[in-house]
Amino acid sequence: MSRRPESDTPRQPSQIAILRYLRVHGPAARIDIGTATGLSPATVTSLTADLMTQGLVQESHPATNGNGATNANGTHGSTRGRPKVLLDLVPGAACVIGVKLTINLIEIALGNFKGEIERNTEHSIKTRDLNAQELIDLLIKLIDRFIKDNNDIITTPPVGISVAVQGVTDSNSGEIIWSPALRQRQIAITKPLTERYGGIVQMSNDANCIATAITQNTALHGGGDFAVIMLGYGIGMGLVLNGNVYNGHFGTAAEFGHMKYQPDGPLCNCGRRGCLEAYIGDYAILRDAMGLVDLPDTNSLHPSEEQMMDLVARARNGNEDLADLFRHAGKILGYGIANLIALLGPKQIFITGSGARAYDLMEPELHRGLNLAQVPELRRGPEITHLAWDKDLALQGAVGQSLLRHDENMFQAGNGN
Numbered sequence: 066m067s068r069r070p071e072s073d074t075p076r077q078p079s080q081i082a083i084l085r086y087l088r089v090h091g092p093a094a095r096i097d098i099g100t101a102t103g104l105s106p107a108t109v110t111s112l113t114a115d116l117m118t119q120g121l122v123q124e125s126h127p128a129t130n131g132n133g134a135t136n137a138n139g140t141h142g143s144t145r146g147r148p149k150v151l152l153d154l155v156p157g158a159a160c161v162i163g164v165k166l167t168i169n170l171i172e173i174a175l176g177n178f179k180g181e182i183e184r185n186t187e188h189s190i191k192t193r194d195l196n197a198q199e200l201i202d203l204l205i206k207l208i209d210r211f212i213k214d215n216n217d218i219i220t221t222p223p224v225g226i227s228v229a230v231q232g233v234t235d236s237n238s239g240e241i242i243w244s245p246a247l248r249q250r251q252i253a254i255t256k257p258l259t260e261r262y263g264g265i266v267q268m269s270n271d272a273n274c275i276a277t278a279i280t281q282n283t284a285l286h287g288g289g290d291f292a293v294i295m296l297g298y299g300i301g302m303g304l305v306l307n308g309n310v311y312n313g314h315f316g317t318a319a320e321f322g323h324m325k326y327q328p329d330g331p332l333c334n335c336g337r338r339g340c341l342e343a344y345i346g347d348y349a350i351l352r353d354a355m356g357l358v359d360l361p362d363t364n365s366l367h368p369s370e371e372q373m374m375d376l377v378a379r380a381r382n383g384n385e386d387l388a389d390l391f392r393h394a395g396k397i398l399g400y401g402i403a404n405l406i407a408l409l410g411p412k413q414i415f416i417t418g419s420g421a422r423a424y425d426l427m428e429p430e431l432h433r434g435l436n437l438a439q440v441p442e443l444r445r446g447p448e449i450t451h452l453a454w455d456k457d458l459a460l461q462g463a464v465g466q467s468l469l470r471h472d473e474n475m476f477q478a479g480n481g482n
Contacts (some may be wrong), residue, residue, distance in 0.1 A: 276303025399434025
């Protein structure tokens with residue numbers, strides 16, 4: 066990567082780039098930061114000195130193995146000599162709060178300046194019983210309690226709050242357009258939270274938050290455009306183009322689950338017919354399963370994880386009717402992915418979420434559907450990766466989104482000049 070002269074380097078964007086590099090990659094030597102960002106050694110030294118003065122960055126001296134070789138990032142194995150001095154973010158330089166709203170569950174997490182989640186709580190709430198004002202009042206009550214209960218490490222007010230919502234959201238206006246977790250639509254969330262807490266309050270759907278988390282994890286993502294499809298109660302997608310989550314002009318882009326498979330197909334929970342979600346979502350699979358096997362009386366619109374795992378277990382244990390449901394869902398998912406590839410051609414597609422619990426049953430038909438629907442010349446890619454749902458990436462991404470906005474706002478406000 067070519068390097069610009071120090072006099073031609075805008076300080077604010079460059080400092081933001083350094084913070085983000087350290088947040089993604091962890092402790093790094095100045096020379097490695099320069100190589101990755103394209104900044105000259107003199108520029109890196111000057112900018113990081115400013116960041117250290119502001120208390121955002123600190124030096125980190127890696128431990129050695131007793132033979133002079135370092136054991137941390139930027140090491141040289143068994144090579145003798147003086148180890149590199151690494152730079153790292155100061156965890157306590159700022160904190161943010163992530164909130165996740167799904168059906169009957171509200172989760173709250175505390176993230177430090179490095180993007181690590183230090184504390185989190187879960188609250189089982191009958192969310193569909195709440196109207197708009199009750200939801201806002203409850204969120205404020207829970208956040209207040211969370212801050213109070215963690216005042217041992219929350220020593221200054223959070224600089225940002227990010228809310229991840231299951232459903233369709235307008236990230237520009239901060240409004241929940243529709244969510245299966247709520248009966249009411251068109252609920253403005255960010256304005257009352259901003260009035261209560263100040264700082265930066267933002268909201269996004271949970272799939273976009275997962276996409277943010279993946280961009281900040283080099284073990285998962287190695288660069289290039291990608292999409293993450295989240296299977297679960299509904300079907301969501303986060304889309305990353307040129308390194309940024311794409312929200313669209315109206316803040317409601319990448320609603321993969323509401324692309325049409327058949328215009329006159331089954332009813333989707335959004336109120337329209339024939340959406341991909343109406344075939345692949347948990348509620349759709351349970352709805353169809355109830356016509357094939359005897360199941361306990363249940364609310365088919367809001368299946369539990371236990372109910373879905375029971376269906377998966379039966380399918381794996383020889384119930385071919387149920388296995389065919391998951392295979393059919395995989396085939397339709399393949400058709401949807403074919404449309405996505407034809408339209409955008411991402412480098413990689415991740416498939417994750419609680420609904421990927423039956424991915425082993427869905428995968429063969431997914432690829433068959435993809436091959437049937439895809440133009441032969443487009444079959445060179447992308448790579449499709451199943452990402453196990455063993456960690457809540459939505460909450461992690463909400464924390465990450467809040468920090469990204471904080472970085473920008475901090476320097477726009479005049480710091481670091």
